[in-house]
Amino acid sequence: MAKAKTVFSCTECGAQAPRWQGQCPQCKAWNTLVEAVAEAGGGSRFAALAGSTAQLQTLAELEPREEPRTPTGIDEFDRVLGGGLVAGGVVLIGGDPGIGKSTLLLQALSVLAARHKAIYVSGEESGEQVALRAQRLQLDPAGLQLLAEINLERILAMLRDERPRIVVIDSIQTVYSEVLQSAPGSVAQVRECAAQLTRHAKQSGTCMIMVGHVTKDGTLAGPRVLEHMVDTVLYFEGDTHSSFRLVRAFKNRFGAVNELGVFAMTERGLRGVSNPSALFLSQHSQQVSGSCVLVTQEGTRPLLVEIQALVDGAHSPNPRRLSVGLEQNRLAMLLAVLHRHAGVVCFDQDVFVNAVGGVKIAEPAADLAVLLAIVSSLRNRPLPRELVVFGEVGLAGEIRPAPRGQERLREAAKLGFTTAIIPKANAPRQAVGEMRVIAVDRIEEAIDRARELEG
16 A cells, blocks of 8 residues: 655645655745645635626625624623624634633533524534533523534535525534545644635635634734634633633624633633723722733723732842733833933842733733833832822833723723823823823823822
8 A cells, every 4th residue: 555645734824845844845844744645636626716707896795784793792702892793704713722622612602503494513522511501501402403513515515405594613623625635633624624614604604603712822823824714713712710811803703803701710600890990990998009000992892900019129239020911021121211210220120010800901001001010110119099090101111001991991990090190192182080180291290290190
């Protein structure tokens, strides 16, 4: 028996090479080529689409229309999706094992099954296991249909016969096509199965939700083109040892990106948290140094997050710089700005910064809160409990404005905060409740005004 011919496929872009190389010849990524069985040419798979030709149109001839939404019944999930599911839309949701992907989708599908035809395709668990989970979550499985299958051709045949409104594929890495010889989960199988399912969703108008595995780095497993095929990419965040889960949208053709949904894991599944700011604020019995409340913006939602800093004398020639939930390289840059423009020395101190609650903050508007927390810990002087802060710090020591400053202030005032230190460009023209707004344009000015509030 002749030995099967093998090729090396890139896990990032899907390009193929006849032999292993350290760098992909197409996307230039390193150590991404994996060995796979070479597939025979299958030109008949797209023969049905070859005869159809698209007509050339001008943009003025097309009438734009708003896509109708199908609410899932879970408010936080609808917020991340942009209002609900869209007919023909394909959603890819990823996260660490055991974080709650299947639980959330089973909850949403049990609600949708009461109004629409919904099918749950399970490739990782048997039907009895899914039924046991539904019983444990006390869900009503009356209208929800289940198919335990991993063969792509059988799944597509069932979808063409049943014509469901919503379908969940759990997970895309377990599905395989008979056209290809490689194992399920390989680059070729994931790319082909996702393309076929996406094509069916667009042609039939079925809303499809696919669950994806993640690598040890936290990114979706499989080729990078998988994220380009779908309409929406969602990620589960949070520690599996904590009861809180965060769902963030990294791509959404039908809504805002970086939208955040907050859930609490209970005995009856995931429950949406209506006031997520309370999760990210510690309840101290007394004022503590090194703590500063930040008003951050996640999508369209302002959130109040407590930033904690600990500054301690270094016991080694190389002081440590560690940040959890914030960008590490930006912390080193902020310490240099603090030394150069405010005269606060930390080169002989270990600096640790943490965002409470496990939330990850990527926006630069957290700079001012991080610096004030560091100065508070270094001087061992607590900041006022009713103070909130936001603003970006530049290398020249200036305080730059943050987007949607008015919404941030209104959210802080609603939660009872009475004082805010913000960039001068974000100063409101009208009073925001009874809040005292302190507008600054330099980092040294912000530190001086915070020191006045301490007394």
